Amino acid sequence: MSQESEKEFEIVREFEVDATPEEVWAAITTGTGGYLWPTDPPEPRAGGAGPFGSTVVAWDPPHRYVNRSENTGRPGQPLNQLDHTVEPRDGGHRAWVRYVHSGIFTDDWDNQYDGADKHTDFYLHTLREYLTYFAPRPVAFTTLNGPGGSTAPDAFAAVGRALGLTQETATGARVAVRGPKEFEAVLDYRDPYFIGLRADDALVRLFGRNHWGAPVGISVHDFAPDADPEATGAAWQDWLNGVFGQS
Template sequence: MSKEFEIVREFEVDATPEEVWEAVTAGTGGYLWPMEPPEPKAGGRGPFGSTVTAWDPPHRYTNRSEDTGMPAQPLNQLDHTIEPRDGGRRAWVRYVHSGIFTDDWDNQYDGANRHTDFYLHTLREYLTHFAPRPVAFSTLNGPEASTAPDAFAAVGRALGLTDGDAVGARVSVRGPRPFEAVLDYRDEYFIGLRTDEALIRFFGRNHWSAPIGLSVHDFAQDADAEATGAAWQAWLTSAFSTGSRS
């Protein structure tokens, strides 16, 4: 049964409206994933075949897809309103994700709602620490075993995180190679790690019967997205190999 949904968030960020506008329209993958930049006009082509329905830099940007190619979500709209604060030195953002879900509405809404908080947090991290540096983006999924109900807890253990590691703490991480990072986000669904050169994000999509997801936004000058993705893929697969989840 089809049913409309709407997810609304408002926040301030230590960035100018112009910087926020660039982040959400350039399509670089700095905080989300690489995508086709929108054609800069109302009625233009937006990412993934959407249509730009509002284009007022740096204040309002909306894109809408009425034929998404996904039977479970036949309508999708993303709306960004950006206003200056503190004489233009900061920005206030209102983000609205709306559309229609068809199958398993409650589960789909729960996933989209929780992902929204993590994505927008990553946007603020990007704007505060990395924008407008160029990015090398990698994304990957865990094996079938990572769909298990306790899979995301296993990821935390594989990283070397303890129950006492709180958001804001500096942690020693057991990744493809050991490294130090700030634990910038953590709940039972998502983990965010920030180094001086990268944002590393873990998605507990096992909660929605999908494999664990992982993305790396690497801002180092010599970043190699392919090599980084391969290293983290091997790490994530190893985390769910026989005998490694205790």
């Protein structure tokens, strides 16, 4: 790949959350799957091993954590860095967070950047939901992708309808969700690309990755004491396959 085809990117977000800096630090460094996906926790020192083959660049708990991956092995992304800064607010009862995702994309830069930019908002929203409603409860995580038909341009709209959502269903509404079994949840996030559902014991996240040429995805962060991630994954997989007429 030539140098001319490489292009740097930077995605920056700042927000406050009703959690202490220590609670935010635990969420972003322990890798439990409470809001993102399970990862090996980083080695707690600068120069230590980070998740997915990264290296810890900065380690100052509970204020600064940076990891950096070079030669990531991911197609089209030879460099990736995640930078978290956490500061106390309101005497330490709240926290301010600055998140910077930077690196290099090489292939289809506009599409990769658009996907990363929009995913960032959804992931950080899920972090706030986790910290506000569920941390530090133990979690069982599962994730899955839809069949080939879920890459179609209108696939995610079909998923929303199958859940029982209408165009008028507003964020913040409590809804009866028609998933593998019907359950009550708050529609905590909704745009053309993502749907977030917050049940009493789970965060269900739906990803309209068909907009970037990939299948629709679902992740479930289950905080119920009797959570069974394999059964949960199988049930949602059957449901998602059924939305697209596949078994």
